[in-house]
Amino acid sequence: MASQETTHSFKAEITQLLDIITNSIYTNRDIFLRELISNASDAMDKVRFLSSKGTELLAPEKELRIDVACDKDAHKITITDSGIGMNAEELVANIGTIAHSGSAAFMKEAAEGGEQADSIIGRFGVGFYSVFMVAKNVVLTTRSATPGSKTIVWESTGTGEYSITDAGDEMDRGTKIEIELKESAFEFANPERLQSIVREHSNFVSFPIYVDGEQVNTQPALWREPKFQITKEQYADFYKFLTYDSKEPQDTLHINVDAPVQFNALLFIPDSESGQMFFNDPEAYGLDLYSRRVLIDRRHRELLPQYLGFIRGVVDTEDLPLNISRETLQENLLIGKIRTTITKQILSRLEKMAKDEAEKYTTLWKNHHRVFKLGYSDFMNRDRFAGLLRFNSSVHEDAEGLCSLEEYISRMKEGQKEIYYLSGNSREAIRLNPHGEIFRRKGIEVLYLYEPTDEFIMDSLREFKECKLVCAEQADLKKLGEFADAETAESAPEALSDDDAKNFDDLLKAIKDILGERVKDVRVSERLNDSPACLVSPDGSISSQMQKMMQYMAQDSTPPVKDFEINRDHPLCRNLLKIFKGNSSDDFLQKTVEQLFESALLQEGYLSDPHALVSRMNEILEKSSDWYTEIKHL
Numbered sequence: 107m108a109s110q111e112t113t114h115s116f117k118a119e120i121t122q123l124l125d126i127i128t129n130s131i132y133t134n135r136d137i138f139l140r141e142l143i144s145n146a147s148d149a150m151d152k153v154r155f156l157s158s159k160g161t162e163l164l165a166p167e168k169e170l171r172i173d174v175a176c177d178k179d180a181h182k183i184t185i186t187d188s189g190i191g192m193n194a195e196e197l198v199a200n201i202g203t204i205a206h207s208g209s210a211a212f213m214k215e216a217a218e219g220g221e222q223a224d225s226i227i228g229r230f231g232v233g234f235y236s237v238f239m240v241a242k243n244v245v246l247t248t249r250s251a252t253p254g255s256k257t258i259v260w261e262s263t264g265t266g267e268y269s270i271t272d273a274g275d276e277m278d279r280g281t282k283i284e285i286e287l288k289e290s291a292f293e294f295a296n297p298e299r300l301q302s303i304v305r306e307h308s309n310f311v312s313f314p315i316y317v318d319g320e321q322v323n324t325q326p327a328l329w330r331e332p333k334f335q336i337t338k339e340q341y342a343d344f345y346k347f348l349t350y351d352s353k354e355p356q357d358t359l360h361i362n363v364d365a366p367v368q369f370n371a372l373l374f375i376p377d378s379e380s381g382q383m384f385f386n387d388p389e390a391y392g393l394d395l396y397s398r399r400v401l402i403d404r405r406h407r408e409l410l411p412q413y414l415g416f417i418r419g420v421v422d423t424e425d426l427p428l429n430i431s432r433e434t435l436q437e438n439l440l441i442g443k444i445r446t447t448i449t450k451q452i453l454s455r456l457e458k459m460a461k462d463e464a465e466k467y468t469t470l471w472k473n474h475h476r477v478f479k480l481g482y483s484d485f486m487n488r489d490r491f492a493g494l495l496r497f498n499s500s501v502h503e504d505a506e507g508l509c510s511l512e513e514y515i516s517r518m519k520e521g522q523k524e525i526y527y528l529s530g531n532s533r534e535a536i537r538l539n540p541h542g543e544i545f546r547r548k549g550i551e552v553l554y555l556y557e558p559t560d561e562f563i564m565d566s567l568r569e570f571k572e573c574k575l576v577c578a579e580q581a582d583l584k585k586l587g588e589f590a591d592a593e594t595a596e597s598a599p600e601a602l603s604d605d606d607a608k609n610f611d612d613l614l615k616a617i618k619d620i621l622g623e624r625v626k627d628v629r630v631s632e633r634l635n636d637s638p639a640c641l642v643s644p645d646g647s648i649s650s651q652m653q654k655m656m657q658y659m660a661q662d663s664t665p666p667v668k669d670f671e672i673n674r675d676h677p678l679c680r681n682l683l684k685i686f687k688g689n690s691s692d693d694f695l696q697k698t699v700e701q702l703f704e705s706a707l708l709q710e711g712y713l714s715d716p717h718a719l720v721s722r723m724n725e726i727l728e729k730s731s732d733w734y735t736e737i738k739h740l
């Protein structure tokens with residue numbers, strides 16, 4: 107029986123807070139339910155804790171559950187829990203002050219006025235007071251679990267005052283919150299809507315939540331369960347529930363950490379390719395962040411470095427207040443520590459997999475390498491990142507083969523201190539790159555890089571296990587010259603006489619005159635075997651692939667001025683020498699030099715207009731077919 111109604115005024119700051127809450131337009135009103143359910147869950151946690159200690163409680167057998175009920179016609183929602191409840195003093199102290207974190211933070215930001223209050227509030231949550239985003243009137247009936255307590259009814263419209271009434275033994279234990287909705291919030295008196303809000307924000311609350319008698323949260327917060335109790339199927343089900351992926355995860359990491367921060371994490375490596383999806387939306391990664399089973403933020407990016415963005419999962423920490431704002435989260439030291447720990451644990455898992463289950467790691471690499479390669483910017487874990495990289499190389503039979511930098515080192519020639527690499531669009535393109543010829547001759551392995559990020563990786567790593575990473579184009583030819591040839595030339599070309607060596611130097615000068623400013627220098631090549639000529643970046647400059655990328659970014663397509671190297675032993679160049687000696691300004695000589703130069707440009711990807719090359723080639727073919735028919739007497 108109700109009796110002794112007393113009226114109280116809210117403290118000034120609460121009146122101010124309520125004023126903002128009741129008079130704002132919101133970006134996300136759903137969170138009022140999250141706040142009330144979290145309070146209910148906390149209240150029941152307290153009951154569970156006290157009864158485990160043997161404390162005598164009111165209605166000890168009462169089931170711990172949260173009930174959300176709605177009355178569409180009356181525009182009402184009721185949330186009931188069987189938790190610890192409150193006595194009159196607690197009620198005044200808890201609901202009448204602004205001690206809790208969310209509201210305090212909210213007031214601070216609202217006072218600073220940097221952002222519109224209405225846009226902040228939807229993201230913040232302001233504890234119990236959030237209810238006034240949707241409520242015209244709230245009746246909170248509560249009875250403390252302490253034996254001998256009485257039921258108390260608190261009522262307010264959220265404007266300045268609230269009343270408290272004793273209600274005797276009306277309920278047996280817990281709290282019931284009856285919300286009369288504002289007209290603008292009538293939509294919430296809808297069971298489907300309420301169910302979906304519960305699923306979104308409170309799905310893993312450890313007590314059953316019923317909406318109009320139907321349990322909504324059926325998935326346990328697996329990350330908080332002891333590992334040994336969880337089966338592989340449970341992990342897989344949870345993963346599918348989390349990601350909507352129909353396949354099972356490739357690997358699962360269940361992490362429980364107490365120091366330096368407390369958190370539980372359940373992480374999964376998807377068994378499907380992450381590349382394109384990720385690159386279409388590079389921001390769409392991160393782990394779901396929970397605080398005591400309540401969702402704080404979905405796909406929270408600060409919890410993972412981008413290169414591990416293919417990992418899916420959840421993190422739950424007790425140390426984070428529920429009402430923390432996104433802005434505060436970004437600067438949160440705790441989140442930074444969790445990220446560091448998670449990164450280390452994931453890298454350890456990948457290292458172990460690479461060592462013990464190489465085939466599985468290869469699959470992982472194929473699925474996620476495009477994302478993982480972004481890790482070249484993780485300076486803290488540079489060596490570990492480098493150790494996990496995989497490359498195709500000249501020792502493999504086809505483009506499918508993969509090896510680590512460590513494996514490359516194990517195959518290095520005695521005295522070799524560099525890891526060589528060459529970039530190109532395909533294995534075929536790299537194999538035809540004249541810069542690789544000397545490596546083939548010397549039997550030195552070259553890593554084949556097919557993706558633009560690979561060059562950035564090499565450039566930022568610079569070395570691995572004290573071996574320098576060197577682009578084959580920029581290799582020190584003197585060093586390479588010290589290694590014996592592995593391939594013996596089928597028929598060694600005859601050495602040039604002293605006279606012809608001098609003539610050849612003159613030919614080089616003539617080539618320089620023909621090409622003019624288009625080349626920096628023309629010289630005899632030490633690196634070529636099969637090709638007659640190639641372009642080389644002047645000493646110390648960047649690799650051609652990197653140069654191309656930089657030009658692409660700057661939208662500049664002018665061919666860079668490089669050195670032009672000529673293979674003195676190539677039959678074509680020997681013929682050029684003969685022609686040169688006969689007539690140094692022979693038209694055929696001119697045409698062939700132009701053709702060689704443009705072919706080299708084409709190979710480097712710099713020839714934007716092939717018309718001249720094609721017509722010159724046709725002319726040369728026409729001439730050579732004339733000679734051919736003559737020689738063959740056709």
Ligand SMILES: Nc1ncnc2c1ncn2[C@@H]1O[C@H](COP(=O)(O)OP(=O)(O)OP(=O)(O)O)[C@@H](O)[C@H]1O
Pocket residue numbers: 141145146149187189190191192200201206207208209232233234235280281427428429
């Ligand atoms: N259902 C409930 N049962 C028992 N006590 C409650 C209930 N709801 C609220 N309270 C009490 O009221 C206090 C204030 O709640 P409010 O939601 O405003 O903030 P909070 O939950 O303490 O803080 P925060 O939201 O930052 O975690 C709670 O700490 C709790 O003591």
